[in-house]
Amino acid sequence: MSLHMAVEVVRDSEISLTAQIQGFIKSEIAAGGLHAGTRLPSSRRLADDLDVSRSVVVEAYGQLVAEGYLEAVQGAGTRVVGHLAAESVVPALPGADRVPGVRWDLRPGGGGLPDFPRRDWLACYERALRSGAPSAHACPPLAGTDALRLELAQYLGRARGVRTTAERLAVVGGFAQGLGLLCGVLRRQGVGAIGVEDPGHPGQRRFLRDCGVRPLPLPVDEAGLDVTALAATDLRAVLVTPTHQYPTGVTLRDDRREQLVRWARETDGLIIEDDYDGGLWYERGRRPSALQRLAPERVVYAGTASKSLAPGLRLGWLAAPPELLDRLLRERARHDLGTETLTQLAFAELLRGGLLDRHLRRLNSRAGSRRQALVEAVRRQLPGAEVPGPAAGLHAYLRLPPHTDEEALVSGALRRSVAVRGGAACHARPRRDAPALVVGHAHLPRSGITEAVRVLAEVMSR
Ligand SMILES: Cc1ncc(COP(=O)(O)O)c(C=O)c1O
Numbered sequence: 315m316s317l318h319m320a321v322e323v324v325r326d327s328e329i330s331l332t333a334q335i336q337g338f339i340k341s342e343i344a345a346g347g348l349h350a351g352t353r354l355p356s357s358r359r360l361a362d363d364l365d366v367s368r369s370v371v372v373e374a375y376g377q378l379v380a381e382g383y384l385e386a387v388q389g390a391g392t393r394v395v396g397h398l399a400a401e402s403v404v405p406a407l408p409g410a411d412r413v414p415g416v417r418w419d420l421r422p423g424g425g426g427l428p429d430f431p432r433r434d435w436l437a438c439y440e441r442a443l444r445s446g447a448p449s450a451h452a453c454p455p456l457a458g459t460d461a462l463r464l465e466l467a468q469y470l471g472r473a474r475g476v477r478t479t480a481e482r483l484a485v486v487g488g489f490a491q492g493l494g495l496l497c498g499v500l501r502r503q504g505v506g507a508i509g510v511e512d513p514g515h516p517g518q519r520r521f522l523r524d525c526g527v528r529p530l531p532l533p534v535d536e537a538g539l540d541v542t543a544l545a546a547t548d549l550r551a552v553l554v555t556p557t558h559q560y561p562t563g564v565t566l567r568d569d570r571r572e573q574l575v576r577w578a579r580e581t582d583g584l585i586i587e588d589d590y591d592g593g594l595w596y597e598r599g600r601r602p603s604a605l606q607r608l609a610p611e612r613v614v615y616a617g618t619a620s621k622s623l624a625p626g627l628r629l630g631w632l633a634a635p636p637e638l639l640d641r642l643l644r645e646r647a648r649h650d651l652g653t654e655t656l657t658q659l660a661f662a663e664l665l666r667g668g669l670l671d672r673h674l675r676r677l678n679s680r681a682g683s684r685r686q687a688l689v690e691a692v693r694r695q696l697p698g699a700e701v702p703g704p705a706a707g708l709h710a711y712l713r714l715p716p717h718t719d720e721e722a723l724v725s726g727a728l729r730r731s732v733a734v735r736g737g738a739a740c741h742a743r744p745r746r747d748a749p750a751l752v753v754g755h756a757h758l759p760r761s762g763i764t765e766a767v768r769v770l771a772e773v774m775s776r
Pocket residue numbers: 487488489490491515555560588590617618619620625629630
């Protein structure tokens with residue numbers, strides 16, 4: 315392996331080259347530049363790079379091994395030893411919030427992800443890489459590659475009923491970036507507050523505040539957002555999850571959809587449609603289309619690959635009216651130069667070959683069977699509890715009997731190795747609805763779901 319290490323040595327110094335190399339490596343370890351486990355270049359390679367005799371490097375490495383800074387690993391060269399690493403300043407990685415010793419993690423996104431279509435993705439990525447097109451390595455257009463926007467326009471029209479064209483789409487780094495850009499544009503237009511669903515995503519409320527836009531909670535009932543409550547405010551923008559409300563799972567009823575669009579038209583308002591798990595639907599019968607189709611001039615439709623594929627891709631898209639799209643792109647130009655090209659091209663391939671559809675069919679079938687296991691276990695073991703909303707998405711809302719102590723249930727379950735998330739965190743205002751759990755079920759085996767519900771029942775019965 316031809317490793318390189320940036321070592322600084324001064325030739326006409328009183329300090330020997332060996333001592334300089336030793337001193338440099340020691341100080342880099344102490345300062346955290348050389349991390350525990352880092353493999354160093356071979357003595358031959360480093361000597362060559364520094365234009366010194368090999369014996370100089372051999373001696374320096376040997377001394378550091380003797381002092382316990384480095385270790386020579388048979389067949390794997392020389393490495394920095396583990397225990398000398400400077401204290402890590404790297405923030406906790408995603409997933410680091412895993413609770414140690416937990417057997418069943420029912421928190422949404424808590425216990426890992428449903429299957430990623432590795433083979434298809436690899437094939438699509440390879441095709442993109444092999445295409446040899448110079449554009450594969452060029453900076454992408456700010457709105458996204460033409461190839462992906464063309465495929466997305468077709469896919470969104472076909473699968474979600476979105477009324478858009480490639481020209482009205484922008485590829486973004488997940489919904490988070492899209493929402494950040496929307497906040498920037500709204501702020502510049504003097505819009506300082508946005509309506510959000512309550513209960514809703516707690517992270518999104520924080521995110522909005524951090525972006526300088528005040529989230530104003532609006533009630534949600536079994537028909538979705540209470541649009542009458544929205545109309546009673548002077549808000550000019552609202553963020554909704556109409557297909558599968560987060561976290562309750564309910565779908566915005568048709569009359570509410572029409573009422574919401576009417577509100578937007580009458581008040582010059584903007585609706586942001588967060589279709590975060592739009593392709594994940596396994597309820598039999600009618601699958602709701604995107605709200606955006608009712609008023610493409612009033613709704614920004616936002617989609618993401620975070621639920622259907624993986625959040626680590628950081629891939630999302632916005633379908634917006636032309637003038638707003640221009641503003642969003644101008645806002646974006648202040649922050650970065652676009653979304654990584656090869657990932658976009660691979661995703662375009664996935665769409666073109668119908669491979670995303672095939673993946674979603676499999677995911678839906680598995681998630682459906684797991685939700686069914688949850689519903690059955692709840693019916694058998696948790697009388698008085700229910701799972702409202704259609705069979706969709708990667709999570710379910712488990713409404714508990716009215717007098718359940720939600721907090722005690724969450725902590726009691728954790729003591730029994732079952733991690734669950736209480737619904738309380740999703741509420742911005744004192745809650746009016748029943749205690750609940752937000753259950754991520756799509757990544758767990760059916761047996762695990764049944765066992766976890768049995769534990770919940772035991773904790774509740776105490
Ligand atoms: C309600 C909601 N919206 C959007 C997203 C997706 O966000 P992003 O695309 O930034 O990963 C999630 C993902 O967890 C979500 O729960």
